[in-house]
Amino acid sequence: MKNVAIIMGGYSSEYKISLTSGNVVFQNLDRTKYKPYRIHILKEKWVYVDEDEQEFPINKHDFSVEKEGRKITFDVVFNAIHGTPGEDGLMQAYLELLQIPQTSCDYYQAALTFNKRDLLSVLKPYGIKTAQSFYLNQGDAINQEKIMEIVGLPCFVKPNKSGSSFGISKVKESSELLSAIENAYREDNEIIIESFLDGTEVSVGVINYKGEITVLPMTEIVSENDFFDYEAKYLGKSQEITPARISEEVHRKVAETAKKAYEILKMKGFSRSEFIIVNGEPYMLEMNTIPGLTNESILPQQAGKAGISLGQLFENAIELALKISL
Structure with missing residues (x-):
């Protein structure tokens, strides 16, 4: 049985959303294969939180924890931190130095995609359109x-x-x-x-599923607000329509572009890219490498439409991380 550290929280405004994502991962892992541990990575503390909500400090020297005189180490880290330090490359670099496999992309790709300006600058020469x-x-x-x-x-x-x-x-x-x-x-x-790009907004999940780069069914975003803001994302002020109401030809173009970006960047793990379709052409806005993983989040919704359950989605990420590290 593999010990899985699910890291959640982070240092940014997104830490509460990340805690929700991390808990969903914790609830959906197969207990016959994995022993999951909830690890809160917060500005003021790094702690393992057990089932009784007791906290045990993480030893940052080797990313281990001691509980009742027993040292616990981890076979793999499931990264569910939105924002810094989980989505910008800091945790990836730290875990790579410790030679602990983790489920998200590598540190360079995380740092690059977290910086919208640099991401779009790298992709533009490959013909990917931007605002x-x-x-x-x-x-x-x-x-x-x-x-x-x-x-x-x-x-x-x-x-x-x-x-x-x-x-x-x-x-x-x-x-x-x-x-x-x-x-x-x-x-x-x-x-x-x-x-401002006046068109249809779509969110496109791309994952490596069982060794194959897979574009998930796309989600069309129809916001009640002026744009897909915090309220629209988390407080129900938007419609998320999966699959998106776009023609086969436009779907093919968007899927090709999203997959191309994933491949150009040598991505691993999850990615969710946002596009605006203007006159049948996709314009890329950004790429998220630790997208929301709650039941209501876009990428899990897309996986569900593709017949992939939350448990399968998370297990696939863990198994790929372990396989890559061998």
Whole structure:
């Protein structure tokens, strides 16, 4: 029986969502094959939380834990941390140094995909279309005229490295731009300002399933709000329609693009990419490497439509991580 550390929490605004994802993984693992351990990775502490909600500190030197005089080590880590340090490469690099297999992509791919600006810059030369964009680092002079000239109105102002739509604003009037920039800087010291793409938004899960790169059924996002923001994602203010209502030809184009991005980046584990389809052409917005894993989350919904249960989805990730490490 394999000891599986399910890491959850993290240091960002997304930590509560991550705890939910991690608990869903914990509940769905086959107890005849795996002994799962809930590991909370938080700014103030790294702890193993047992069934009685007792906490035991993690020894960061070798990622072990001691309980009742017995040292517990882990065969594999299931990464369910959204945001830093689980989605930006820090945990991946740490675990690689300790030679502990883990279920997400490698540290370079995590760092790259977590940085929207760098991800899109790497993919553009391969013909993957993106919105017009303008980048700012905190402290840069803000030339509103130049920004408007490049991206136009409406536009989106986003933190460059953050998830769950924290810090994103849709700007309809130029007078709203400065407050939107300030809002984004609360989440990150780098921001990306993108032109508005008027089209159909789809979310595309790509996973390595049983050794084969597989594009899952796509989800069409219809938000009640101005865009797919936090409320739309987590508070029911959107419709998520799987499979998406798009033609076979458009579906093929989007699937090819999502798979191509996964392969170009030498990805492993889960990925969920967001696209806007404009006049039949997919434009990539971002790629998430630790997507939500709750029953309501998009990627598990897509897996379900493909006939893959939560248990199978999680077991596949663990088995691939163990196989790669052999």
